[in-house]
Amino acid sequence: MNQPASAYFLEERHDPNETHTLSVLVQNEPGVLARVIGLFSGRGYNIDSLTVSETENQKHLSRITIVTTGTPMVIQQIKHQLDRMIPVYRVVDMTLTGSSIERELAMVKVRGGGDHRVEALRLADAFRARVIDATTESFVFEITGNSSKISQFIDLMRPLGLVEVSRTGVAAITRGPEGM
Numbered sequence: 001m002n003q004p005a006s007a008y009f010l011e012e013r014h015d016p017n018e019t020h021t022l023s024v025l026v027q028n029e030p031g032v033l034a035r036v037i038g039l040f041s042g043r044g045y046n047i048d049s050l051t052v053s054e055t056e057n058q059k060h061l062s063r064i065t066i067v068t069t070g071t072p073m074v075i076q077q078i079k080h081q082l083d084r085m086i087p088v089y090r091v092v093d094m095t096l097t098g099s100s101i102e103r104e105l106a107m108v109k110v111r112g113g114g115d116h117r118v119e120a121l122r123l124a125d126a127f128r129a130r131v132i133d134a135t136t137e138s139f140v141f142e143i144t145g146n147s148s149k150i151s152q153f154i155d156l157m158r159p160l161g162l163v164e165v166s167r168t169g170v171a172a173i174t175r176g177p178e179g180m
Contacts, residue, residue, distance in 0.1 A: 017070060018070070019095070020093055020096075021100070022066045022067075022079065022082070023173075024090070025062075025063055025091075025180055027062075027089070035085060045070065045074065046069055051065045067170050092174070094174065099174055100174050100175065103144055104150055104167060104169060105142065105168040106143050108162070109163040110140075110157050110161050116160045117139075120160045123157070124141050127152075127153045129153065147170060
């Protein structure tokens, strides 16, 4: 059975999803984070990573760093909606600046003995991860770097006895002498 023809021409769009890191400078006051997160959840946008910290104590400002994924149109919409929020002073798409530094910290707990223990230490050394806790049965490694490096380290630790992981989320800053 044929569908009735539409009066409107609707072109199917298959724009690829992109991952963007947004840095949002906001007033450090109660409820601001909830409003920003509410913007994402209310519209069905996903947050891949979220970090928040006060950055300028005298000015009572906080920086919210959000990693999100969407089509270029959705990313643009997110930025415009964040810009219109009252406690938001500035929104910078760190992905588009091209000159930003992104880092993440993770603590990775691995249990094992014998060859697995030796291999875990060897891999940790190769990834420049530090041992911050050690027992006769396990290690806790601290690793910093970009998200893909940390994910790769975690994947390599799985067969060696990965127990758990705690990640901070992405922190980002632009290069050069200028501030946000």
